[in-house]
Amino acid sequence: MSTVPKPRHIGRNISRIRELRDMKQEALAIAIGVSQQTVSSIEGSENVDDEKLKAIAEALGVTSDVIKNFSEDAVFNIIGNTFDIDNNNGSSVISYGCTxxxxxxxxxxxxxxxxxxxxxxxxxxxxxxxxxxxxxxxx
The missing domain is CATH 1.20.5 (Single alpha-helices involved in coiled-coils or other helix-helix interfaces)
Incomplete structure (x- = not known):
């Protein structure tokens, strides 16, 4: 069993952040000035050149480091520490658990x-x- 960490798949990280931002590939493509097929190709590739990564990060409203170090575990941890409470009046309140x-x-x-x-x-x-x-x- 190898203890060497597997490299991060930058394209998959871009895809997940884009989905979390509720953005379609077309919208990202327009924002960075490429076609939707190019965005699909980028999301399928393991590495992305720094210049293109910077443009994508800016369009997604994050930094390049966030894309490089994106972890779904961290996202699920944040989601797991929040929960909904129903008020008596029928509205829902988001409550954040103490960390x-x-x-x-x-x-x-x-x-x-x-x-x-x-x-x-x-x-x-x-x-x-x-x-x-x-x-x-x-x-």
Whole structure:
């Protein structure tokens, strides 16, 4: 069994991003100034030259890196972390699940506040010491 990762199929990534954007091959072809058959050919090829990839990325509203590193697992992860909740009035609300522990975030905030308070107290002590020094020098 090989541990070498298989190369990404750029054409397939372009196709999936185009479909997720609800864009037809014809629309992409018009946006980049080629025929629909050319777009079909690009989507069937494993590699795409950088200049053409940049034009396609711009037409799809993403960067070239997004196309190169596109992962369906990441898309499904995002979709899996969102779900619909039906309100009593019949409308649907999209709710996003937490990807962090709110209690941990609250503890982090308390720690930051404590450190800020300690720094503030230290700064005030320094001010008092400086004022006392100035007052003793004046006498």
């Amino acid at each position: 962090f522990n709110p209690f941990d975030k609250m503890l982090e905030a308390f720690d930051k506040n404590e450190k800020l308070y300690e720094r503030l107290v230290e700064a005030e002590k320094e001010k008092v010491a400086l004022l006392e020094k100035l007052l003793s020098e004046k006498k």
